[in-house]
């Protein structure tokens with residue numbers, strides 16, 4: 001049921017006053033600004049909004065996308081802080097930065113370039129049409145940034161969405177959705193292009209998968225949600241888990257390798273699916289690399305300290321299986337160090353230490369700023385282990401090497417969606433590397449870093465008999 005809150009009353013009054021000031025007809029929104037209790041209501045509203053949106057054309061899409069970009073930029077500090085306080089994982093500075101980067105680097109309407117074929121038979125154009133309502137599922141690790149990136153891609157492609165956010169990041173996802181809708185309604189007169197379930201559950205996710213009016217799914221998260229989406233009869237874009245390995249060989253610039261491993265592995269306390277999760281370094285340079293790490297605010301743990309941290313970081317789950325202790329996911333390096341019996345400066349970026357390959361920190365996608373380093377006899381062994389512990393996700397892999405043959409070999413063996421050489425993992429999403437950004441990297445289903453094109457249907461228009469060819 002619609003709650004008559006102060007915020008809602010204020011926003012309705014603002015709408016009316018601003019429309020009157022502009023001399024525009026007073027077109028008051030439904031007042032929900034995208035936030036719904038029930039999936040069927042959210043989908044129905046998103047369907048209606050999308051039909052109106054489609055009629056308005058490309059300029060309206062640009063305006064809607066600009067609303068999302070503007071709010072992510074102008075209110076990054078407030079929204080980043082809200083996300084940090086709600087989820088209690090990661091680092092505030094990166095929550096804020098992710099929103100700004102998402103606004104700046106996520107591609108919009110300009111990405112939809114029509115393809116044309118012209119010849120003696122005439123002209124064929126291939127255009128990119130919307131699907132309609134897209135169902136999206138977002139992770140707790142970047143609740144609003146994922147939603148905002150998806151929103152930019154999906155609106156640019158002319159669609160609307162219904163979102164089932166992670167329950168632990170639902171408040172910020174709803175707040176962002178409400179703000180985006182308010183701004184979009186103000187700019188183009190349509191409410192509920194972006195809809196969201198206020199109290200998400202696994203059942204509401206399933207209801208989105210099952211709703212006939214949802215034409216396409218985009219899920220971002222771990223293995224369970226990926227499997228659930230792939231079981232659904234509709235097409236799913238799955239941005240699944242990773243466990244990105246780093247290989248360092250004897251030709252690498254070790255100082256650069258250390259800085260990059262710290263930069264990528266510590267970003268938002270290693271919550272990124274692309275973040276450096278384990279390192280395989282050849283014996284010849286192993287100690288030198290470990291030394292280099294300590295020069296850039298990373299602290300090395302000894303075997304006993306690693307053992308103590310491991311006891312805290314992994315617990316017994318269902319059927320006695322070893323699982324990650326969720327309480328330690330995304331916590332600061334200094335907090336993890338306490339569990340290792342060590343007191344270190346609060347601004348320590350990363351903790352690290354030597355383990356063998358069978359260690360749980362190597363095997364699991366830990367999402368903590370502790371990175372295990374495994375010594376290998378040669379680079380071929382390092383690459384083989386990197387392949388083994390990436391678990392076939394084909395998500396992200398990183399190498400530090402100056403040997404082009406080694407780089408090429410690893411690229412081929414890993415077969416990952418993202419492959420970074422001599423940089424931090426974040427370079428692959430435009431952070432110090434070239435290219436655009438999305439927080440949904442579709443790995444098992446192969447769409448890669450999502451763009452507006454990912455959310456379109458190709459349509460072809462053909463003029464035969466030489467028609468429309470103008471010379």
Ligand code: NAD
Nearest residue numbers: 139140165166205221222225228239240241242273440441
């Ligand atoms: P999670 O899998 O616990 O949750 C992700 C989303 O899926 C949440 O909204 C959750 O409620 C929902 N969900 C979980 N199980 C479900 C099921 N059976 N049916 C329907 N919905 C279900 O993951 P998380 O902790 O929020 O995020 C971290 C994980 O996401 C990591 O594995 C990380 O690698 C991955 N991730 C991948 C990408 C990418 O682009 N490939 C981006 C961010 C995060």
